[in-house]
Amino acid sequence: MAMPWGSISSDGSRPTRPSYVPPHIRTRISTPHDFFHRGGSLPNPVDAINKFSQLNVDDNEDLNNGIINFDAYEDIPVETSGSDVPPPVNTFAEIDLGDALNNNIKRCNYVKPTPVQRHAIPIAIAGRDLMACAQTGSGKTAAFCFPIISLILRNRRGWSTVGGTRMANPLALIISPTRELSCQIYDEVKKFSYQTGVKVVVAYGGAPMGYQLRELERGVDILVATPGRLADMIERHRVSLRSIKYLALDEADRMLDMGFEPQIRKIVEQMGMPRPGVRQTMLFSATFPIEIQKLASDFLSNYIFLAVGRVGSSTDLIEQRIELVEDMDKRSHLMALLQAQREKGIHGKQALTVVFVETKRGADALEHWLSRSGFPATAIHGDKIQMERERALRSFKTGATPIMVATDVAARGLDIPNVAHVINFDLPKDIDDYVHRIGRTGRAGKSGLATAFFNEGNLSMAKALTELMQEAKQEVPAWFSEYAQRPCHGGGGCIFSQSSKVEENAM
Known part of the structure; x- marks a missing residue:
């Protein structure tokens, strides 16, 4: 088995960047592509600036409408590891996400899945736990939002998230390190849950708690939160985690870097959340250091490991x-x-x-x-x-x-x-x-x-x-x-x- 992230390279200089295979792996599926093939030479400063004539101006409707250049993702290498890995899909139509969500995906000009979506969404829809390493800007937010929305729409008839009570009982919890990222995830979930009846609330520090509590009292299916504010609300008995069916942790490596591990462990392990195997858990990280490996081992059950691009590296874009x-x-x-x-x-x-x-x-x-x-x-x-x-x-x-x-x-x-x-x-x-x-x-x-x-x-x-x-x-x-x-x-x-x-x- 390859040595985990953080091991020392042969010359003793710095940690290597191997493809890590978690210990429970039985099979390994690899899609080889030469993602980083570029060629050419580094431009001089003035020549390099020429590219800005095509970027980030009001005249460019595609950019301002947020249209994604899906073709640029075609050659990204993907590795999936684990037992009984669901096959990837090439279009959203191949996945049973439900009519309402599919309509919202079309409204947002999502032409086809990015590599992380192509692999992660079928895995999540199948009910499997997932540890995904993907570069920033790869479309990973939708990779966990789509399955959560779809699964709630599919299964919530037997679940109750009635508003009007002081104690909120969300069905899904998305934890992220910063208020900015939490707000961005909230915006994405709201956008894709449009006209579905799925209720979304965001909670973060640095803002008055009163408004956030009032929103929770109206009912919540999906709660997006930062660790500190979430722990505070739980301790005040305003949020219960006993009904959680789906847990997603985004930018997990950043949360650990920021010192949130004790709070995250307390939230997941000591505050009434259903145990691994009862809840479904998805953990997303741009890097895969030993601390993240340990977190995945403790929080996930019989999980599938997904690596999109080169873990801890930069994109060739x-x-x-x-x-x-x-x-x-x-x-x-x-x-x-x-x-x-x-x-x-x-x-x-x-x-x-x-x-x-x-x-x-x-x-x-x-x-x-x-x-x-x-x-x-x-x-x-x-x-x-x-x-x-x-x-x-x-x-x-x-x-x-x-x-x-x-x-x-x-x-x-x-x-x-x-x-x-x-x-x-x-x-x-x-x-x-x-x-x-x-x-x-x-x-x-x-x-x-x-x-x-x-x-x-x-x-x-x-x-x-x-x-x-x-x-x-x-x-x-x-x-x-x-x-x-x-x-x-x-x-x-x-x-x-x-x-x-x-x-x-x-x-």
């Missing part, structure tokens, strides 16, 4: 560039990059761009400097209250402020359509955080660009970043390869996966 920029030159370099990008945009419009920085103070300072310099920008980080975060996201999505300066809080599950460019103004200290950051672009089958500012202060990331780019069949600049070969100093600063992160009070 994202073109990655590394630029050597000293700290003192970062602002001027960013300005030149944004100016070139604006000049290449249709009607001189700025493409939606996310700029990642390390600290909250740095985010606010850079936002102010950009806005003062003629580049409308907004900022999002952990100190923003919910209203400010929602206002910033709305302003960014509409293009009123097409540049969003963010700390890693914005990388944790945010699904912002049509982001054309991600700039790592400050590189993270962890390669998984880098993968999550650049995953804000190249979503829904569309191409994107990711630029990283690198200098000797980021030496601990050089080797991991080089290997990531090589996995994606992208050309690594010769000067950067030389940095990757240098010895790394500074005490524990050369850990390449699951390394020390910026403390939460710096986010």
